[in-house]
Amino acid sequence: MHSLDDIDRRLLRLLQEEAGLPVTELAERAGVSAGACWRRIEKMERARVILGRAIDIDPRALGYEVRVFLRVVLDKAASHAFDDFLAAARALPEVIAIETLLGRVDIRMDVVARDLAHYQEIYRDRILALPHIAEIDALMLVSELKNSARLPI
Incomplete structure (x- = not known):
């Protein structure tokens, strides 16, 4: 530190x-x-305390009205399940965040879409095609009450 x-x-x-x-x-x-x-x-x-500087972009201003959080459980019996899944998921432009977790759920992903029909297309054609998915659960964002990456310094 x-x-x-x-x-x-x-x-x-x-x-x-x-x-x-x-x-x-x-x-x-x-x-x-x-x-x-x-x-x-x-x-x-x-010292890598500051990793970079960023701007905040409102996804809705660019036409992305839907945000869905996916919780994914992988088939860990498959060799290289994590690596294969992550490589494929990173290639999807609508997937804006990917996190690995400890616990029952292996991966959490944030997905943006223009509307529900667009999300259904992304989900059906691209998300479900990702390798080694054993279970998937979707949570749709209704409202964002606090979203801050600010640390209490």
Whole structure:
């Protein structure tokens, strides 16, 4: 674990709120010089505390009105079931997240679709064609009340 001081934590909080802040404004808000701010950010990037910067895109603004969470149990008797499944699932552009889990469920995936008919097409033609599925369960998102990747720094 990388050792962080109060200024590093302040910078991380500010970057979590608004990743695109210019260094000069970030430095001003953090109460440090622009040079010190830049050096601290570079140090945290080298230490892999900061893995990158991202933008948030509203899927609905691009026509994706449906989001479904799939819970998948794999046929673990098949050799390379995880590797085969993950390689095929990663190739589906509508699958926006894949997570492996411990417990009864092996994989959790997030799938986006334009509407229910589009989701049914994705599910029937592509999801069910993925290798080594023993069970699959779908949960459709109704409303999102909180979605934050921000850490309590």
